[in-house]
Amino acid sequence: MASTEHSTTTTTASEMEEEKEAPPPQDLTLGRVRDALIRQEDSIVFALIERARFPYNAPAYDPSLLPQHGGRSLVEALAREVEVLQAKFGRYQNPEEVSFFPDDLPAPSLIPYNFPEVFHPASASVTANNAIWNMYLNDLLPLFTVEGDDGNYASTAAADLVCLQALSRRIHYGKYVAEVKFREAPQDYTTAIRAKDRDALMKLLTFEAVEEMVKRRVLKKAMVFGQTVTLEDKTFDDETKYKVDPEVVARLYDEWVIPLTKDVEVEYLLRRLD
Numbered sequence: 284m285a286s287t288e289h290s291t292t293t294t295t296a297s298e299m300e301e302e303k304e305a306p307p308p309q310d311l312t313l314g315r316v317r318d319a320l321i322r323q324e325d326s327i328v329f330a331l332i333e334r335a336r337f338p339y340n341a342p343a344y345d346p347s348l349l350p351q352h353g354g355r356s357l358v359e360a361l362a363r364e365v366e367v368l369q370a371k372f373g374r375y376q377n378p379e380e381v382s383f384f385p386d387d388l389p390a391p392s393l394i395p396y397n398f399p400e401v402f403h404p405a406s407a408s409v410t411a412n413n414a415i416w417n418m419y420l421n422d423l424l425p426l427f428t429v430e431g432d433d434g435n436y437a438s439t440a441a442a443d444l445v446c447l448q449a450l451s452r453r454i455h456y457g458k459y460v461a462e463v464k465f466r467e468a469p470q471d472y473t474t475a476i477r478a479k480d481r482d483a484l485m486k487l488l489t490f491e492a493v494e495e496m497v498k499r500r501v502l503k504k505a506m507v508f509g510q511t512v513t514l515e516d517k518t519f520d521d522e523t524k525y526k527v528d529p530e531v532v533a534r535l536y537d538e539w540v541i542p543l544t545k546d547v548e549v550e551y552l553l554r555r556l557d
Contacts, residue, residue, distance in 0.1 A: 311401060311466065316459045321500070323453040327535075328504050330449045331427055332526045334442040338431030343439045344420065358420070358440040363387055365444060378402060381455045383412045383447065402458055405557035409458060409550045411543050415451050418539050419443070426531045454540060457547035464488070464548075465555055476556050484549045494541055498533045505529035 342348045343357045352360045363384050366375075370388040374380050376395050382388055424443075464487075465472050475483035509525040 311459070311463050313460070313463050313467070316456065316463055319459070320453065320456055323449065323456065324497075324501050324504055325508075326449045327446070327453060327540075328501065328508050328527070328532060330442070330446040331505075331532065331535075332509055334439070334446050335427055335527050337428070337435050337439045337442065338433055339425065339428045340432055340434075340436055340439040342432065343436040343443070348436070357436055358443050361437070361440040362444050362447070378407065379452055379456060379459070380448075381410050381412055381451055383416055383451070402462060402551075403555050403557075406458065406461075406551040406554040409455075409547055409554070411454055411547050411550075412451055414543060414546075415454060416447065418543070419447055419450060423531075423535060423539070426534070427527050450540065454543045455547055457544040458551045460544070461488070461548040461551040461555070465552060472552055473556065476552055479553060481549055481553070484552050485545060488545050488548050494537075497541065498536050501536050502529045502533040505532040 346352075346354045346356050348357055349355065349360055355363070366382050366384055367387060367389060369375070370382070370390075371392050373391040373393050373396065375382050375385075375388060376391060377398055378401060420443075471487060472484065474480075475487065505527055506523075506525065506529045509527050509529065510523055511526075
């Protein structure tokens with residue numbers, strides 16, 4: 284249990300590298316942004332696999348478990364405490380990190396890293412974290428966890444937060460997508476932005492062939508990463524057991540990750556000329 288919680292509150296070297304992966308303005312290309320999105324697929328699949336080690340553990344979401352925390356569930360209370368700690372050490376100075384509870388955050392206590400200013404100032408504050416939080420807890424979680432209660436509530440909440448933060452990072456990377464697309468073809472977007480035409484912007488941002496490729500790729504990653512490794516040669520078949528159902532991962536992208544990312548892109552672009 285302790286190791287799972289420690290991994291949530293401690294910044295590892297690999298996490299520090301990931302937190303600084305945002306491309307500088309002069310190097311902001313769609314190719315680099317896509318590479319970052321592909322890497323984040325790995326993080327999401329592995330986070331789901333780690334959470335699936337535990338059953339649903341309903342008490343972790345019941346505010347009565349922590350009456351001293353003002354009606355907050357263990358998951359929310361832990362998320363707030365962890366975000367405060369991470370904010371002190373600069374996590375949210377990184378523009379690709381978006382807090383779920385920004386009103387509670389203290390100023391960082393370390394010398395700030397000079398992250399490049401990529402986003403248009405009026406658009407930088409766009410957030411979908413309320414939708415991500417509700418989607419994960421209400422829709423996604425019951426799809427990939429088994430019913431049951433093993434008492435590991437703190438480890439469960441810690442694993443939930445890893446999933447939530449990975450999803451948030453991936454979805455809010457839509458701001459990079461929107462910025463690079465606007466820079467590459469401002470004339471294509473300006474008319475729709477000035478008209479506040481969300482449908483036109485959504486149409487400009489939607490490439491169904493790319494979305495289908497993403498869904499197929501995460502399905503395959505879930506199959507590869509989520510199977511039990513043995514020394515025997517084997518292929519994927521109906522008998523293969525997975526730690527997380529690959530179809531659920533594909534559905535996650537189809538129903539939530541891709542649509543929410545495009546919502547972030549549209550909201551970003553609507554403020555791009557402010």
